Amino acid sequence: MIAPFISPILVAVLFVLGCLHLLWAFGSNFPCANEQALARAVVGRRGITKMPSAFSCVMVALCLFAAAVLAAWLGGYFSLPLPSVIQKGVLVLAGLAAGTVFLGRGIIGVLPAFERSSPESPFLTLNRRVYSPLSFLIGLGFILLVLSLPNWSWRLGIA
Template sequence: MAVLLTIGVGAVAVLHAMWGMGSHWPEASEEALARSVVGDGRRRMPPAWQCFLVALALAAMALWPWYVMGRIHEPVVLAGTYAIAGIFMARGIAGFSARWKAHFTIEPFATRNRKYYSPYCLLLGVGYIALVAGELDR
């Protein structure tokens, strides 16, 4: 489970870091990228520092499963793992809410969020819960 979470969250961290460095991948332009991954009507991506801040937070979350191993019974480690799971679950659930849908209407973000981004966040949240369950069984 740790390997899957590290790869799954780490890949998203790398994407955010690439965007912070000015990459428009996987789109052809900054405007197309903003429409694909932000979806609130802006024509430009968030500032580089914000992309890097998200990348740093995601990188820490990607490495967290390796810190957890053998320490899950420590209250801070257990709470941290549930907090990470909660962050991903909250983002996944929020993406299906009426309020979210009313605010993030720009395509292709709206469709990609419904089909990919929100379900992926839910999957990651469940992955962190499974990590806790697996470690508690040891």
């Protein structure tokens, strides 16, 4: 039974990340001193001085909140009134998609080509130490949640 352990952790992490993006959308510079320092820490593009638009930050926040809801759904904390075959199919596809996106971000984020495209000093260090490993772990969490769905876990012995 790994879903009851992994799901709440994913929900909490994704919810906090979504809230951070909402704060940035509404003009907060948390946790940095000013907008330029924040942009250099979280975006990292060469010569960046301003954060992306509020719309972009809100869209990322909504995607993170949707991923948090998906993690809760995969963990069995709620279900939708759908036939079980359809519900499981949607869960598997959405969970694998989310896992692939986050795993991809975690892996691509440490490739030299990615690092050359975002060379600003705080971002590069934060990306290596926090952003990419966290993305990879979130993706791994989604994959494990999909594999722990009923009638799947017996194949891998991770029930």
